Amino acid sequence: MRLKKSRLGTYHHRAAIPKKDGEGSSYVEYGPASPFQAEEWPAGGKLQAEMYGQRLPNIRNLRIQGSYKEIPGNGTVSYAVEDGPVIAANDGICLNVGADMEPNYRIVAVYPYRFLTLEVEKI
Numbered sequence: 001m002r003l004k005k006s007r008l009g010t011y012h013h014r015a016a017i018p019k020k021d022g023e024g025s026s027y028v029e030y031g032p033a034s035p036f037q038a039e040e041w042p043a044g045g046k047l048q049a050e051m052y053g054q055r056l057p058n059i060r061n062l063r064i065q066g067s068y069k070e071i072p073g074n075g076t077v078s079y080a081v082e083d084g085p086v087i088a089a090n091d092g093i094c095l096n097v098g099a100d101m102e103p104n105y106r107i108v109a110v111y112p113y114r115f116l117t118l119e120v121e122k123i
Contacts, residue, residue, distance in 0.1 A: 003065050003115065007039045011062070012094040013085040014103050030092045033099035034085040037065040040095065043119065058122040060095065060105065063115045070112065079116055093120050 014030035043059035092103025105120040
């Protein structure tokens, strides 16, 4: 089963890199952008409404084209998309901005279904 080509868009993934400043406060920088193909739609339905409540208008869903494999790490799980990026929770996604801009969405949840499915929230 494949995704319909007319619904696919090209988006950019930017890996989150946790950093600390001189005073010991932590912050997140984002790595270089890597493109991937995905189908995107707004969040909705009873389950997502219960999960996100008032934040629901800021949530989008992405279904990524291509196969993937799970990469276990120390306390986190990442997913390597074939011919694409390695995706983990809290990484940045550029949905409506160029690859050279800061990401405008953050990955909230990753679901390893038939297609890798992401829930992203506006930053």
